[in-house]
Amino acid sequence: MKELAGTLGTLAWFFALTSLFAIGGANSAVPEIHRFAVDVQHWMTDPQFSDIFGLAQLTPGPNVIVVTLIGYHVAGLVGALVATLAMCGPTCLLAFYVGRTFDRFRGASWQVALAGGLVPVTLGLTAASAVVVARAADDTRVAVGITVATALMTYWIRVNPLWIFAVAALLGLSGVV
Protein backbone atom coordinates (compact mmCIF):
# COMPACT_ATOMS: atom_id res chain seq x y z
CA MET A 1 0.00 0.00 0.00
CA LYS A 2 2.77 2.37 0.98
CA GLU A 3 4.67 1.27 -2.10
CA LEU A 4 1.65 2.02 -4.34
CA ALA A 5 1.31 5.52 -2.83
CA GLY A 6 5.00 6.10 -3.52
CA THR A 7 4.66 4.97 -7.14
CA LEU A 8 1.60 7.17 -7.66
CA GLY A 9 3.48 10.11 -6.19
CA THR A 10 6.38 9.51 -8.58
CA LEU A 11 4.00 9.29 -11.55
CA ALA A 12 2.32 12.53 -10.46
CA TRP A 13 5.39 14.72 -9.98
CA PHE A 14 7.23 13.33 -12.99
CA PHE A 15 4.42 13.88 -15.49
CA ALA A 16 3.40 17.25 -14.02
CA LEU A 17 6.98 18.49 -14.31
CA THR A 18 7.53 17.01 -17.77
CA SER A 19 4.33 18.54 -19.16
CA LEU A 20 5.58 22.03 -18.32
CA PHE A 21 8.54 21.52 -20.67
CA ALA A 22 6.52 19.84 -23.43
CA ILE A 23 6.28 22.80 -25.78
CA GLY A 24 5.01 21.90 -29.24
CA GLY A 25 2.92 18.92 -28.13
CA ALA A 26 3.10 15.74 -26.11
CA ASN A 27 5.41 13.98 -28.56
CA SER A 28 8.23 16.37 -27.72
CA ALA A 29 8.26 14.82 -24.23
CA VAL A 30 8.51 11.19 -25.39
CA PRO A 31 12.34 10.91 -25.22
CA GLU A 32 12.34 12.21 -21.63
CA ILE A 33 9.46 9.86 -20.67
CA HIS A 34 11.37 6.95 -22.21
CA ARG A 35 14.53 7.84 -20.27
CA PHE A 36 12.67 8.08 -16.96
CA ALA A 37 10.39 5.04 -17.34
CA VAL A 38 12.99 2.64 -18.78
CA ASP A 39 16.41 3.81 -17.57
CA VAL A 40 15.70 5.53 -14.25
CA GLN A 41 12.66 3.78 -12.73
CA HIS A 42 12.90 0.41 -14.55
CA TRP A 43 9.11 0.39 -14.87
CA MET A 44 9.41 -1.41 -18.21
CA THR A 45 11.90 -2.79 -20.72
CA ASP A 46 12.78 -1.06 -23.96
CA PRO A 47 10.60 -3.39 -26.12
CA GLN A 48 7.69 -2.90 -23.68
CA PHE A 49 8.03 0.86 -24.07
CA SER A 50 8.02 0.50 -27.86
CA ASP A 51 4.89 -1.65 -27.68
CA ILE A 52 3.15 0.88 -25.45
CA PHE A 53 4.13 3.71 -27.79
CA GLY A 54 2.89 1.68 -30.78
CA LEU A 55 -0.43 0.89 -29.09
CA ALA A 56 -0.92 4.59 -28.28
CA GLN A 57 -0.37 5.48 -31.93
CA LEU A 58 -2.87 2.83 -33.00
CA THR A 59 -5.52 4.22 -30.66
CA PRO A 60 -7.39 7.28 -31.93
CA GLY A 61 -7.14 10.41 -29.82
CA PRO A 62 -4.53 12.93 -28.75
CA ASN A 63 -0.95 11.60 -28.63
CA VAL A 64 -0.82 12.32 -24.90
CA ILE A 65 -2.76 9.11 -24.10
CA VAL A 66 0.55 7.24 -24.30
CA VAL A 67 0.89 8.60 -20.76
CA THR A 68 -2.39 6.90 -19.75
CA LEU A 69 -1.06 3.52 -20.85
CA ILE A 70 2.27 4.02 -19.05
CA GLY A 71 0.38 4.89 -15.85
CA TYR A 72 -1.80 1.80 -16.34
CA HIS A 73 1.22 -0.43 -16.85
CA VAL A 74 2.89 0.92 -13.70
CA ALA A 75 -0.04 1.13 -11.26
CA GLY A 76 -3.30 -0.07 -12.83
CA LEU A 77 -6.40 2.10 -13.31
CA VAL A 78 -5.45 4.56 -10.58
CA GLY A 79 -2.02 4.91 -12.14
CA ALA A 80 -3.62 5.62 -15.53
CA LEU A 81 -5.76 8.38 -14.02
CA VAL A 82 -2.97 9.92 -11.93
CA ALA A 83 -0.50 9.99 -14.84
CA THR A 84 -3.01 11.54 -17.26
CA LEU A 85 -4.24 14.12 -14.76
CA ALA A 86 -0.68 15.08 -13.88
CA MET A 87 0.28 15.40 -17.56
CA CYS A 88 -2.78 17.50 -18.51
CA GLY A 89 -3.96 19.25 -15.33
CA PRO A 90 -1.32 21.95 -14.77
CA THR A 91 -0.98 22.85 -18.45
CA CYS A 92 -4.79 22.95 -18.88
CA LEU A 93 -5.06 25.42 -15.99
CA LEU A 94 -2.34 27.52 -17.59
CA ALA A 95 -4.12 27.36 -20.97
CA PHE A 96 -7.38 28.38 -19.29
CA TYR A 97 -5.88 31.53 -17.76
CA VAL A 98 -3.82 32.44 -20.83
CA GLY A 99 -6.86 31.94 -23.07
CA ARG A 100 -9.01 34.13 -20.81
CA THR A 101 -6.40 36.89 -20.73
CA PHE A 102 -6.06 36.65 -24.48
CA ASP A 103 -9.82 36.97 -25.00
CA ARG A 104 -10.15 39.82 -22.51
CA PHE A 105 -7.70 41.95 -24.47
CA ARG A 106 -9.16 41.06 -27.87
CA GLY A 107 -8.26 43.85 -30.28
CA ALA A 108 -5.48 45.32 -28.11
CA SER A 109 -2.43 46.04 -30.24
CA TRP A 110 -0.07 43.71 -28.32
CA GLN A 111 -2.63 40.93 -28.73
CA VAL A 112 -3.05 41.49 -32.48
CA ALA A 113 0.73 41.55 -32.92
CA LEU A 114 1.27 38.43 -30.78
CA ALA A 115 -1.32 36.42 -32.70
CA GLY A 116 -0.13 37.77 -36.05
CA GLY A 117 3.45 36.86 -35.20
CA LEU A 118 2.77 33.36 -33.84
CA VAL A 119 0.45 32.15 -36.63
CA PRO A 120 2.96 32.07 -39.54
CA VAL A 121 5.64 30.40 -37.39
CA THR A 122 3.13 27.78 -36.18
CA LEU A 123 2.04 27.04 -39.75
CA GLY A 124 5.66 26.56 -40.78
CA LEU A 125 6.28 24.25 -37.82
CA THR A 126 3.15 22.18 -38.49
CA ALA A 127 4.04 21.83 -42.17
CA ALA A 128 7.53 20.70 -41.13
CA SER A 129 6.06 18.14 -38.74
CA ALA A 130 3.95 16.76 -41.62
CA VAL A 131 7.15 16.22 -43.59
CA VAL A 132 8.83 14.56 -40.60
CA VAL A 133 5.88 12.18 -40.16
CA ALA A 134 5.84 11.42 -43.89
CA ARG A 135 9.58 10.80 -43.98
CA ALA A 136 9.26 8.30 -41.11
CA ALA A 137 6.22 6.57 -42.62
CA ASP A 138 7.04 6.52 -46.32
CA ASP A 139 9.85 4.09 -46.88
CA THR A 140 8.11 2.26 -49.74
CA ARG A 141 6.58 3.54 -52.98
CA VAL A 142 3.15 2.35 -51.95
CA ALA A 143 3.40 4.32 -48.69
CA VAL A 144 4.41 7.46 -50.61
CA GLY A 145 1.44 6.87 -52.90
CA ILE A 146 -0.93 6.57 -49.92
CA THR A 147 0.39 9.83 -48.44
CA VAL A 148 0.08 11.77 -51.71
CA ALA A 149 -3.35 10.32 -52.55
CA THR A 150 -4.66 11.13 -49.04
CA ALA A 151 -3.33 14.70 -49.20
CA LEU A 152 -4.89 15.36 -52.61
CA MET A 153 -8.23 13.69 -51.82
CA THR A 154 -8.73 15.37 -48.45
CA TYR A 155 -7.76 18.76 -49.91
CA TRP A 156 -10.00 18.75 -52.97
CA ILE A 157 -12.85 16.35 -52.24
CA ARG A 158 -15.16 16.40 -49.22
CA VAL A 159 -14.43 12.77 -48.41
CA ASN A 160 -14.39 11.52 -44.84
CA PRO A 161 -10.72 10.63 -44.15
CA LEU A 162 -11.88 7.59 -42.11
CA TRP A 163 -12.63 5.74 -45.38
CA ILE A 164 -9.14 6.49 -46.64
CA PHE A 165 -7.67 5.31 -43.32
CA ALA A 166 -9.64 2.06 -43.55
CA VAL A 167 -8.30 1.35 -47.04
CA ALA A 168 -4.76 2.28 -45.92
CA ALA A 169 -5.04 -0.05 -42.89
CA LEU A 170 -6.14 -2.92 -45.15
CA LEU A 171 -3.27 -2.24 -47.55
CA GLY A 172 -0.87 -2.30 -44.59
CA LEU A 173 -2.42 -5.46 -43.15
CA SER A 174 -2.19 -7.31 -46.45
CA GLY A 175 1.51 -6.51 -46.63
CA VAL A 176 1.36 -4.42 -49.83
CA VAL A 177 2.81 -1.30 -48.22
Added chain:
Amino acid sequence: MNDSSSAPRATEPVTPPRPSLSELFIAYALISLYGFGGVLAWSRRMMVEERRWMTPEQFNEAYALCSFLPGPNIVNFSVIFGSRVRGPLGGLVALVGLLGPPMALIIVIGALYAHYGDLPALRRALIGVTAAAAGLIMSTVAKMALPLFRNRAVGGPVIALATFGAIGIAQWPLPIVLVVVLPISLALAWVRR
Protein backbone atom coordinates in the same frame (compact mmCIF):
# COMPACT_ATOMS: atom_id res chain seq x y z
CA MET B 1 -22.95 15.61 -39.73
CA ASN B 2 -23.74 19.03 -41.18
CA ASP B 3 -26.71 19.65 -38.91
CA SER B 4 -25.51 23.09 -37.87
CA SER B 5 -24.61 24.40 -41.31
CA SER B 6 -28.10 25.88 -41.71
CA ALA B 7 -27.94 27.48 -38.23
CA PRO B 8 -28.66 31.21 -37.72
CA ARG B 9 -25.76 32.26 -39.88
CA ALA B 10 -28.02 34.12 -42.27
CA THR B 11 -29.15 36.63 -39.65
CA GLU B 12 -25.81 36.97 -37.88
CA PRO B 13 -23.09 36.39 -40.41
CA VAL B 14 -20.28 37.64 -38.12
CA THR B 15 -20.98 35.62 -34.96
CA PRO B 16 -20.51 31.88 -35.37
CA PRO B 17 -23.08 29.64 -33.61
CA ARG B 18 -22.37 29.03 -29.91
CA PRO B 19 -22.43 25.33 -28.99
CA SER B 20 -24.26 23.99 -25.94
CA LEU B 21 -22.42 21.89 -23.34
CA SER B 22 -23.70 18.62 -24.82
CA GLU B 23 -22.82 19.70 -28.38
CA LEU B 24 -19.38 20.61 -27.12
CA PHE B 25 -18.92 17.22 -25.47
CA ILE B 26 -20.10 15.28 -28.52
CA ALA B 27 -17.90 17.28 -30.91
CA TYR B 28 -14.78 16.69 -28.83
CA ALA B 29 -15.57 13.01 -28.25
CA LEU B 30 -15.90 12.60 -32.04
CA ILE B 31 -12.65 14.48 -32.66
CA SER B 32 -10.83 12.11 -30.32
CA LEU B 33 -12.46 8.92 -31.64
CA TYR B 34 -11.81 9.85 -35.29
CA GLY B 35 -8.32 11.05 -34.42
CA PHE B 36 -6.05 8.41 -35.90
CA GLY B 37 -2.60 9.85 -36.42
CA GLY B 38 -3.17 12.99 -34.37
CA VAL B 39 -6.16 15.16 -33.62
CA LEU B 40 -5.21 18.46 -35.30
CA ALA B 41 -6.75 17.55 -38.67
CA TRP B 42 -9.99 16.29 -37.10
CA SER B 43 -10.16 19.25 -34.78
CA ARG B 44 -10.03 21.72 -37.68
CA ARG B 45 -12.49 19.67 -39.72
CA MET B 46 -15.01 19.69 -36.86
CA MET B 47 -14.53 23.29 -35.64
CA VAL B 48 -14.20 25.04 -39.02
CA GLU B 49 -15.73 22.83 -41.73
CA GLU B 50 -18.51 20.81 -40.10
CA ARG B 51 -19.86 22.73 -37.08
CA ARG B 52 -18.55 26.13 -38.23
CA TRP B 53 -17.99 27.28 -34.66
CA MET B 54 -14.80 29.08 -35.70
CA THR B 55 -13.57 30.91 -38.80
CA PRO B 56 -10.33 29.65 -40.37
CA GLU B 57 -8.57 32.72 -38.96
CA GLN B 58 -9.89 32.15 -35.41
CA PHE B 59 -8.80 28.52 -35.58
CA ASN B 60 -5.26 29.47 -36.68
CA GLU B 61 -4.97 32.03 -33.90
CA ALA B 62 -6.10 29.69 -31.13
CA TYR B 63 -3.96 26.85 -32.47
CA ALA B 64 -0.89 29.10 -32.67
CA LEU B 65 -1.42 30.18 -29.06
CA CYS B 66 -1.74 26.54 -27.93
CA SER B 67 1.36 25.48 -29.85
CA PHE B 68 3.47 27.89 -27.81
CA LEU B 69 1.96 26.88 -24.47
CA PRO B 70 3.42 23.84 -22.71
CA GLY B 71 1.41 20.63 -22.83
CA PRO B 72 -0.53 18.77 -25.53
CA ASN B 73 -1.70 21.31 -28.18
CA ILE B 74 -5.22 20.13 -28.90
CA VAL B 75 -5.87 19.36 -25.22
CA ASN B 76 -5.02 23.00 -24.47
CA PHE B 77 -7.12 24.03 -27.47
CA SER B 78 -10.18 22.18 -26.14
CA VAL B 79 -9.90 24.00 -22.80
CA ILE B 80 -9.47 27.42 -24.42
CA PHE B 81 -12.32 26.94 -26.90
CA GLY B 82 -14.68 25.30 -24.39
CA SER B 83 -14.18 28.01 -21.80
CA ARG B 84 -14.48 30.75 -24.44
CA VAL B 85 -17.98 29.63 -25.45
CA ARG B 86 -19.30 28.17 -22.15
CA GLY B 87 -17.07 29.36 -19.31
CA PRO B 88 -14.89 27.15 -17.06
CA LEU B 89 -17.47 24.32 -17.16
CA GLY B 90 -17.35 24.40 -20.97
CA GLY B 91 -13.57 24.03 -20.83
CA LEU B 92 -13.90 21.03 -18.53
CA VAL B 93 -16.62 19.41 -20.68
CA ALA B 94 -14.54 19.78 -23.87
CA LEU B 95 -11.51 18.36 -22.06
CA VAL B 96 -13.39 15.32 -20.74
CA GLY B 97 -14.91 14.78 -24.20
CA LEU B 98 -11.46 14.80 -25.78
CA LEU B 99 -9.64 12.65 -23.19
CA GLY B 100 -12.32 10.34 -21.76
CA PRO B 101 -13.11 8.09 -24.76
CA PRO B 102 -9.50 7.45 -25.88
CA MET B 103 -8.42 6.83 -22.26
CA ALA B 104 -11.08 4.16 -21.84
CA LEU B 105 -10.23 2.72 -25.25
CA ILE B 106 -6.49 2.55 -24.70
CA ILE B 107 -6.90 0.83 -21.34
CA VAL B 108 -9.10 -1.83 -22.96
CA ILE B 109 -6.63 -2.20 -25.85
CA GLY B 110 -3.72 -2.36 -23.39
CA ALA B 111 -5.42 -5.08 -21.35
CA LEU B 112 -6.33 -7.09 -24.47
CA TYR B 113 -2.79 -6.77 -25.74
CA ALA B 114 -1.38 -8.00 -22.44
CA HIS B 115 -3.48 -11.18 -22.82
CA TYR B 116 -3.54 -11.94 -26.53
CA GLY B 117 -1.26 -9.34 -28.08
CA ASP B 118 -0.70 -9.70 -31.82
CA LEU B 119 1.27 -6.57 -32.45
CA PRO B 120 2.84 -7.58 -35.80
CA ALA B 121 -0.58 -7.57 -37.51
CA LEU B 122 -1.56 -4.28 -35.86
CA ARG B 123 1.80 -2.78 -36.75
CA ARG B 124 1.35 -3.65 -40.41
CA ALA B 125 -2.04 -1.94 -40.40
CA LEU B 126 -0.47 1.02 -38.63
CA ILE B 127 2.15 1.45 -41.37
CA GLY B 128 -0.65 2.12 -43.86
CA VAL B 129 -2.59 4.38 -41.50
CA THR B 130 0.51 6.43 -40.64
CA ALA B 131 1.19 7.04 -44.32
CA ALA B 132 -2.41 8.25 -44.77
CA ALA B 133 -2.23 10.37 -41.61
CA ALA B 134 0.85 12.16 -42.97
CA GLY B 135 -1.16 13.08 -46.07
CA LEU B 136 -4.07 14.30 -43.96
CA ILE B 137 -1.79 16.60 -41.96
CA MET B 138 -0.41 17.99 -45.25
CA SER B 139 -3.84 18.90 -46.63
CA THR B 140 -4.84 20.37 -43.25
CA VAL B 141 -1.76 22.62 -43.15
CA ALA B 142 -2.44 23.69 -46.74
CA LYS B 143 -6.00 24.67 -45.80
CA MET B 144 -4.78 26.47 -42.67
CA ALA B 145 -2.27 28.46 -44.72
CA LEU B 146 -4.92 29.78 -47.15
CA PRO B 147 -5.96 32.83 -45.04
CA LEU B 148 -2.30 33.78 -44.58
CA PHE B 149 -1.62 33.81 -48.31
CA ARG B 150 -4.97 35.40 -49.15
CA ASN B 151 -4.48 38.37 -46.79
CA ARG B 152 -0.96 39.03 -48.09
CA ALA B 153 -0.05 40.25 -44.60
CA VAL B 154 3.45 41.66 -44.84
CA GLY B 155 6.00 38.91 -44.36
CA GLY B 156 3.53 36.25 -43.11
CA PRO B 157 3.92 33.78 -46.00
CA VAL B 158 7.70 34.37 -46.09
CA ILE B 159 8.00 33.60 -42.34
CA ALA B 160 5.88 30.46 -42.70
CA LEU B 161 7.91 29.20 -45.68
CA ALA B 162 11.23 30.04 -44.02
CA THR B 163 10.26 28.19 -40.82
CA PHE B 164 9.09 25.21 -42.87
CA GLY B 165 12.28 25.15 -44.96
CA ALA B 166 14.62 25.49 -42.00
CA ILE B 167 13.05 22.67 -39.99
CA GLY B 168 11.24 20.45 -42.50
CA ILE B 169 13.85 20.49 -45.28
CA ALA B 170 17.21 21.72 -43.90
CA GLN B 171 16.46 19.99 -40.55
CA TRP B 172 18.09 22.69 -38.44
CA PRO B 173 17.57 22.46 -34.66
CA LEU B 174 14.20 23.81 -33.53
CA PRO B 175 15.43 26.12 -30.70
CA ILE B 176 17.90 27.94 -32.96
CA VAL B 177 15.31 28.42 -35.70
CA LEU B 178 12.76 29.75 -33.21
CA VAL B 179 15.23 32.18 -31.62
CA VAL B 180 15.82 33.71 -35.06
CA VAL B 181 12.37 33.49 -36.67
CA LEU B 182 10.06 34.28 -33.77
CA PRO B 183 11.38 37.81 -32.93
CA ILE B 184 11.34 38.74 -36.65
CA SER B 185 7.78 37.47 -37.04
CA LEU B 186 6.58 39.27 -33.90
CA ALA B 187 8.33 42.51 -34.96
CA LEU B 188 6.72 42.36 -38.43
CA ALA B 189 3.32 41.74 -36.84
CA TRP B 190 3.85 44.66 -34.45
CA VAL B 191 4.69 47.00 -37.34
CA ARG B 192 1.63 46.04 -39.41
CA ARG B 193 -0.85 45.69 -36.51
